[in-house]
Amino acid sequence: MSAQEPAFIGIDDRRPRPRARGRRRLGAAALVSLLAALSPSRARAQQQGQEGQTAPRAPEGSTAVPRGQDGAIVTPPASTAAPAGQATPPRALNYTPPEYPPEAEKQGREASVTLQLDIDRDGRVKHAVVVESAGHGFDESALAAAQKLEFEPARRADGTPAPARILYRYSFTLKTAAPPPAASEPAKPAESLRGAVLASGGDVPLAGATVSVARTASAGAAPAAAPRELTTDEGGAFAFADLPPGRYQVTIAAPGFEPLSVEEALAPGEQLEVKYRLLPQGDGLEVMVRGTRPPREVTKRTIEQREINRIPGTNGDALRSLQNLPGVARPPAIAGLLIVRGSGPQDTQTFVDGTQVPLIYHFGGLSSVVPTEMLDRIDFYPGNFSAKYGRVQGGIVDVALRSPKEDGRLHGLAQMDLIDARVLLEGPVPFLANTRFMVAGRRSYIGESFGPVLEAAGAGVTQAPVYYDYQVLLETEPTPSARVRLTFFGSDDALELLLSDPAPNEPALSGNVGLHTAFQRLQLRYDHELTDKDRLDGVLALARDDADFGIGPIYFQLDLKTLSGRLEYTRRVSKGMVLNAGLDVFAGLYAVNLRAPGPSRPGEPPNQPFSTRTLQEVSRDGDFFYPAAYAELELAPTARVKIVPGLRLDYQNLNQQMTVSPRVNGRFDVVPGFPRTTVKGGLGVFHQPPQFQEVIPPLGNPGLKSTRALHYAVGVEQELTRHIEASAEGFYKQLDELVVGVNRPGSVQLDYQNVGSGRVIGGEFLLKYKPDDRFFGWAAYTLSRSTRVPEPGEPERLVPFDQTHILTVLGSYRLGDGWEFGARFRLVSGNLVTPNVCNVNEQSCDPYRTNALFYAPTGTYTPIPFSGPNSERLPAFHQLDLRLDKTWRFKSWRLSAYLDVQNVYNNANSEAIQYNYNYTARQYVTGLPVLPSLGMRGEF
Numbered sequence: 033m034s035a036q037e038p039a040f041i042g043i044d045d046r047r048p049r050p051r052a053r054g055r056r057r058l059g060a061a062a063l064v065s066l067l068a069a070l071s072p073s074r075a076r077a078q079q080q081g082q083e084g085q086t087a088p089r090a091p092e093g094s095t096a097v098p099r100g101q102d103g104a105i106v107t108p109p110a111s112t113a114a115p116a117g118q119a120t121p122p123r124a125l126n127y128t129p130p131e132y133p134p135e136a137e138k139q140g141r142e143a144s145v146t147l148q149l150d151i152d153r154d155g156r157v158k159h160a161v162v163v164e165s166a167g168h169g170f171d172e173s174a175l176a177a178a179q180k181l182e183f184e185p186a187r188r189a190d191g192t193p194a195p196a197r198i199l200y201r202y203s204f205t206l207k208t209a210a211p212p213p214a215a216s217e218p219a220k221p222a223e224s225l226r227g228a229v230l231a232s233g234g235d236v237p238l239a240g241a242t243v244s245v246a247r248t249a250s251a252g253a254a255p256a257a258a259p260r261e262l263t264t265d266e267g268g269a270f271a272f273a274d275l276p277p278g279r280y281q282v283t284i285a286a287p288g289f290e291p292l293s294v295e296e297a298l299a300p301g302e303q304l305e306v307k308y309r310l311l312p313q314g315d316g317l318e319v320m321v322r323g324t325r326p327p328r329e330v331t332k333r334t335i336e337q338r339e340i341n342r343i344p345g346t347n348g349d350a351l352r353s354l355q356n357l358p359g360v361a362r363p364p365a366i367a368g369l370l371i372v373r374g375s376g377p378q379d380t381q382t383f384v385d386g387t388q389v390p391l392i393y394h395f396g397g398l399s400s401v402v403p404t405e406m407l408d409r410i411d412f413y414p415g416n417f418s419a420k421y422g423r424v425q426g427g428i429v430d431v432a433l434r435s436p437k438e439d440g441r442l443h444g445l446a447q448m449d450l451i452d453a454r455v456l457l458e459g460p461v462p463f464l465a466n467t468r469f470m471v472a473g474r475r476s477y478i479g480e481s482f483g484p485v486l487e488a489a490g491a492g493v494t495q496a497p498v499y500y501d502y503q504v505l506l507e508t509e510p511t512p513s514a515r516v517r518l519t520f521f522g523s524d525d526a527l528e529l530l531l532s533d534p535a536p537n538e539p540a541l542s543g544n545v546g547l548h549t550a551f552q553r554l555q556l557r558y559d560h561e562l563t564d565k566d567r568l569d570g571v572l573a574l575a576r577d578d579a580d581f582g583i584g585p586i587y588f589q590l591d592l593k594t595l596s597g598r599l600e601y602t603r604r605v606s607k608g609m610v611l612n613a614g615l616d617v618f619a620g621l622y623a624v625n626l627r628a629p630g631p632s633r634p635g636e637p638p639n640q641p642f643s644t645r646t647l648q649e650v651s652r653d654g655d656f657f658y659p660a661a662y663a664e665l666e667l668a669p670t671a672r673v674k675i676v677p678g679l680r681l682d683y684q685n686l687n688q689q690m691t692v693s694p695r696v697n698g699r700f701d702v703v704p705g706f707p708r709t710t711v712k713g714g715l716g717v718f719h720q721p722p723q724f725q726e727v728i729p730p731l732g733n734p735g736l737k738s739t740r741a742l743h744y745a746v747g748v749e750q751e752l753t754r755h756i757e758a759s760a761e762g763f764y765k766q767l768d769e770l771v772v773g774v775n776r777p778g779s780v781q782l783d784y785q786n787v788g789s790g791r792v793i794g795g796e797f798l799l800k801y802k803p804d805d806r807f808f809g810w811a812a813y814t815l816s817r818s819t820r821v822p823e824p825g826e827p828e829r830l831v832p833f834d835q836t837h838i839l840t841v842l843g844s845y846r847l848g849d850g851w852e853f854g855a856r857f858r859l860v861s862g863n864l865v866t867p868n869v870c871n872v873n874e875q876s877c878d879p880y881r882t883n884a885l886f887y888a889p890t891g892t893y894t895p896i897p898f899s900g901p902n903s904e905r906l907p908a909f910h911q912l913d914l915r916l917d918k919t920w921r922f923k924s925w926r927l928s929a930y931l932d933v934q935n936v937y938n939n940a941n942s943e944a945i946q947y948n949y950n951y952t953a954r955q956y957v958t959g960l961p962v963l964p965s966l967g968m969r970g971e972f
Contacts, residue, residue, distance in 0.1 A: 122151050122196050123184040129239065129266055130177035130202055133169030137206065143167075144287065145174040146201045153193040155183040163199065174202045203287045205240035205263075224275035224298055227306035228268045229284055237268025238310060241286035245272055248279045248295065248512055276564045277604055279513065284308050300565060300604025303671065343842060343856065343915075351392055351400035351410065354429065356842060358796035358812040359414040359763075361835045362860045362909060363397065364943055371833045372427035373414050373763060374792035374818025375741075379426030379720060385433045385519060386571040386598060387555050388618075390579075392429065394476065394499040394525055398451055401501050401523040403472055405445060405456050408434035414796075415763055416714040416743045419662040419678030419695055420600070420614060425720040425741035425767070433519065435507055436468035442972075449930075449967030452476040452499075467508040474501050499525040514560040522552035548580040565604040572597040575620075585647060587627050590724070594620030610666040617660070622724060623653040624731065652728055657685040658721065672701040684721045684738065686728065691719040691738050697745075707751040712761075715744045722771050726784045733784045742766040747796075755802045765792040772822050790820035790831075801843070809843025830902045836861040837908075850919040850928075855912065862906030862942060868895035868951050884951040895951045906942045906956070911935045925972035931964065938962040 136143070143166035150159040160178045162171045178200060186196035229241040246259035264270045277300040285291040289310035298304055343353040354360060354370065361371035369377040370392060382392040384402055393400055413421070413428040421428050437443050442459035454474035461467040476499045503521040510516060528546040555573040562568055577592040600614035627649045664678035675698040682691045697714025719738040726732040747761030770788030794816025801809050818834040821827075837860065844854030868883060884893035914936050919928040935941075942956040 120187045122155065122186045122198060125155070125182045125184055126180075127237075128177050128180040130173040130204070132204060132206075133173055136168040136170065136204070139168075140206060141168055142203075142205055142287070143170045144201055144203045145170050146199055147174055147178050149178060149181070149198050149200050151183050151185065151196050151198065153185055153195055155185040155193075157181050157183075158195075164201075166204075170202075170204055173204075177202065203240070205287055224272055225280070225282075225296065225304050225306070226269070226271035227304075227308065229264050229270065229286065230268055230307060230309045231289075237264070237266075238286050238289070239264055239266050239268060241268065241270075241284055241289075241310070243270045244283045245275065245280045246283075247276075248281055278564050279561065282308075284310060286310055297561075300567075300602065300610045343844070343854070349400050349404055351402065351404075351407075351429075351431065352397070354410065354412055356810075356812065356840045356856065356858075357412060357414075358761075358798050358814050358838075359427075359794075359816075360814075361833055361838060362858070364833075364863055369393075369397070370427070370429065373765065373794065374816055374831065374834060375426030375765070376831075376833070378723065379424060380429065381421070381424045381427075382429045382431070384431045384521065384553070385517075385555060385557060386430075387553055387573040387575070387596060389523075389553065390551055390577050391523070391549065394501070394523070395497050395527060399474075399476070399499070402431060402433075402503070402521070403454055403456070403474055403501070405454075406433050406470065406472055406503055406505075408432040415765070416695070416697055416716055416745045418676070419664050419680040419693065420598075420612070420616075422616065422660050422662070422680050422682050422693065422719070423618070423658065423721055425718040425739060425765075433503075433505065436470040436505065438468055445969060445971040447967060447969040450965045461506070464508070467506070469507075470503070470505040472503045475499075497525075497527045499523070511560075513562075514558070517555075517557040519555045519557070520553070521555075522550065524548075524550040545583045546581070548578070550576075550578045552576050567602040568599070569602075570597070570599040585627065586629070587625070589623075589625040591623040592620055594618065608668040608670075611663070612666065613661075613663040615659070615661055618658040619656060621653070621655050622728070624651070624724065624728065626650045626731065650730060652731065654728065656724075657683075659683055672704050674699045678716075682719060682721075682738075686724075687722065687734055687736055687738075689721075689737055691740075693717045693719055706754070708749070709751070710749040711747070712749070713746040715742070717742060722784070726771055726773070736771060736784055737769055737786050739770050739786070740768045742768075755804055757800050757802065759798045759800075760795065762795045763793070767791060767820075770820065787823045788820060790818070792816065792818045806846045807843065809841075811841045812839070814838040827900075829900060830864055832864050832902050834864060834902075844915070850921070852917040852919075854915040854917075856914075857912050858910065860909040862908050864902040865904050865906060865945055866901045867899060867904045867945065868947055868954070886950075893950045895947070906945075909941045911939055911941065912937055925970060928969045928971075930967050930969075932967070933965075934963040935960060936962060 133141075144164070145162060145166045146164035148161050148163045149157050152158045157179055160175050162175065165171050181200075185193040188194050225245065229238045229243065231238055241264045242261060243264065244259050244261040260272060260275075262270055262272070275298055277298050279295055279297050281293060282296050283291060283293045292308055292310055294308070296304060296306065343356060355362065359373045361374075363369040363371060363377075370380045370382070371377055372380045382389050389401065391401065409432050411428075411430040411432070413430070415427060417428045436458040438460070440460055442457065444455070444457040446455045447453065452474050454472065456470070456472040458470035459468065461469050476497070501521070501523040503519070505517065505519045507515065507517045526546075526548045553573050553575050555571060558568075558570045560568045573596050575592075575594045575596065577590070577594070579588075579590040581588045596618045598614060598616045600612060603611045603613075605611050627647055629647055660680060660682040662678065662680040664676055667675045667677075669675075675696070677696040678694070680693040680695070682693070683689070693716065695714070695716030695718075697712070697716070699710055699712045701708060701710050703709035718741045720741070721727075721738045722732070722736045724732075727734055727736050742765065744764040744766075745761060747759060749757065749759040751757050767788075767790035769786040770790060771784050771786060772788040773784045794814060797813045799811045801807060814835075815837060816834070817836065818831045819828045820831055821829075839859040840856065842854065842856035844852060846852045884895045886893055911934070913932070913934045915930060915932045917928060917930045919926060938961050940956075940958040940961075943959045944957040945954050946957050947954045
């Protein structure tokens with residue numbers, strides 16, 4: 033049977049494989065019987081009949097009974113009666129394997145025995161009879177084992193326990209004994225591929241399943257060896273040792289279950305851990321959860337597809353879910369910013385399929401620039417990231433686009449909510465083998481709702497807020513070991529207002545206020561497994577970025593045309609050593625146009641309105657070239673240890689500087705296996721070149737150097753249960769040679785110098801429930817402090833985006849029958865502001881203090897800061913968000929609806945301080961009130 037795409041894949045951090053998998057639909061009969069059997073989610077089933085008998089009703093026309101071993105799937109008989117209404121069937125809590133009849137084993141006999149079990153209100157087996165006999169001692173062995181079973185009892189619709197009658201099937205399968213190791217064998221071979229085979233719909237292992245691996249042919253590789261085959265043990269586990277790196281076709285088969293065939297890629301020096309779930313024979317749905325490869329970074333947080341669009345408060349937008357992870361601060365108001373571990377928003381880079389993009393969120397942070405439906409995974413590195421990334425000292429967000437579906441059919445979706453509308457279409461390209469496409473687009477209509485709000489606030493709307501984004505993807509596989517992907521994607525945001533009444537302290541700022549940002553990317557990706565030990569991954573992109581801001585006669589325009597690319601070569605040097613080496617190039621042309629007020633006129637006080645100064649114009653264009661090279665070693669001296677030293681070299685032609693960034697991190701499994709305990713740590717040097725306006729003359733200083741950050745981190749990860757994992761990590765960042773701008777007398781631009789310094793210290797804590805069939809959720813807490821020293825000798829001060837405490841608790845639960853409910857609660861320290869008037873609630877407030885100076889020629893007041901910069905913290909932010917989803921499934925399509933409500937109890941969170949005209953009084957400016965969003969989606 034051909035490989036199929038799983039409906040859910042637990043995302044790992046391995047490189048994307050050339051082939052995706054198609055989808056098979058689960059027949060209604062098989063699905064009901066499957067969920068009624070062992071699903072840990074306790075699927076509901078229709079039940080009716082006499083009092084005192086509670087058992088799910090078998091679907092009409094269902095003749096196949098799921099089989100299994102090691103806790104086989106159970107299915108209620110069609111004749112069994114149950115009380116009317118909704119109820120939950122019994123769920124197996126343990127499994128005791130039956131003894132294989134000795135005579136039958138000697139004769140090589142295999143069989144299946146179906147039992148009818150009566151289970152009481154306490155979940156104990158009160159009576160067991162054979163329904164389908166096999167003889168030869170199998171019946172007696174099955175009956176003896178059944179008496180040791182324990183169940184979660186069946187429950188009526190009101191939740192009370194009730195007796196039940198179910199069918200339970202044991203499968204007896206002979207195992208091939210492995211030959212004893214030779215006496216001279218020096219050591220156990222290292223495992224390359226290990227995992228477990230489970231019954232789909234629950235975590236019940238399948239013993240005796242056959243697992244075979246066969247090397248697939250690839251260009252330049254040695255001829256494929258003969259397939260290797262083994263059977264799973266009592267816990268459903270298997271392990272293959274000493275498999276060479278490459279791609280393998282893995283086939284799993286068990287009596288009474290659909291065989292599963294998938295392709296896996298073994299990376300050099302890595303151990304791959306997987307879980308395969310088999311379905312009962314008949315139409316079914318493949319479900320597979322992959323194990324994770326140890327990351328090349330100290331901390332890497334991956335958001336899985338089960339979580340990716342169900343997090344409450346994000347309006348179903350996957351990239352907005354990043355704001356719920358440890359180390360990420362809450363941005364002010366509705367600003368679409370990422371503030372990571374006390375660094376500025378400009379200190380974090382975002383990549384889409386390996387190509388950097390200038391922004392991640394549309395206007396106001398209401399939506400991301402890449403639709404959730406196209407995402408494969410989101411990898412977030414809050415610090416101590418690999419030498420693969422550079423030119424940044426904060427964090428990294430790497431978004432991977434998924435491959436189009438390859439089941440040979442067209443698929444699409446259309447969605448509308450109160451913010452935007454989107455469409456997506458994907459499928460095969462006619463007349464081109466192994467070639468697929470995906471095209472998507474989105475447009476907002478928030479202007480229709482924000483426009484009246486802005487007008488009511490006194491702003492005349494010339495162009496209401498609007499954004500677009502669009503994506504076109506074409507993917508093909510010229511050989512079984514290579515993949516080529518061509519992608520074009522872009523984004524556009526525009527807003528224009530008419531200010532009829534200027535602010536009192538800036539009388540010349542009136543007229544149109546406009547903001548327009550846009551970017552486009554034409555990207556080519558190439559991934560090729562050259563040989564058993566060699567791999568090549570490359571990405572090349574042509575790009576254009578536009579930014580245009582204007583207010584009255586003042587404007588700023590930036591136009592960038594760039595070429596970026598990355599080429600990485602991976603070589604398995606030896607069994608415990610992998611080399612990653614690459615080139616990273618960023619080059620292009622820039623054009624900057626600026627009209628802005630010049631310096632103060634002679635004799636004019638320096639604290640007068642900015643807008644009344646004489647305007648000066650500056651235009652500048654040129655080119656830039658930022659090449660880099662990096663190398664890393666992944667060292668695994670034992671299966672429990674991984675050390676990754678790396679070195680990165682960067683050059684910037686605008687300031688003619690070469691930087692060297694050594695880094696190292698490592699992980700050690702103190703307790704391997706389950707429950708795993710891992711300690712980790714790392715340190716490294718990270719450089720970030722100055723921004724264009726800071727280094728390009730005459731606006732900037734070409735003598736600036738790159739800023740430098742030293743990252744230190746140490747942490748621990750602990751598995752508590754199969755689904756629950758806890759982690760804690762402490763971090764410290766030392767910031768040097770920060771760029772600081774000061775006013776230069778007689779010049780329009782600031783004087784930029786590398787005189788600043790700073791530090792960030794904190795801890796992150798995460799308690800996460802890994803996604804299962806019903807639930808996912810986590811609790812994240814960050815404690816941090818971020819300070820800066822603008823110039824030597826000045827006092828240390830907190831930065832505006834410092835947030836001492838950040839707590840996020842969220843979860844989502846599938847209620848059954850297509851319903852899902854989720855909630856998110858956030859409690860965050862307030863943002864910092866520089867006060868111009870004291871808070872009257874404070875005892876130290878002096879009501880007779882002079883707060884502003886009056887300037888007669890312009891008739892305006894200039895505030896006198898009440899205290900130092902960022903010396904007052906706004907009240908704490910807290911908010912509850914709820915989300916409700918409903919899905920209706922039809923024969924060939926699916927309809928879903930959701931209600932996402934932010935700030936449910938309408939808390940008036942303070943986002944800023946507003947003053948009156950002469951700065952004698954002030955009040956808090958509150959953020960968004962309760963904000964509901966209702967959406968509908970159709971998919972086929």
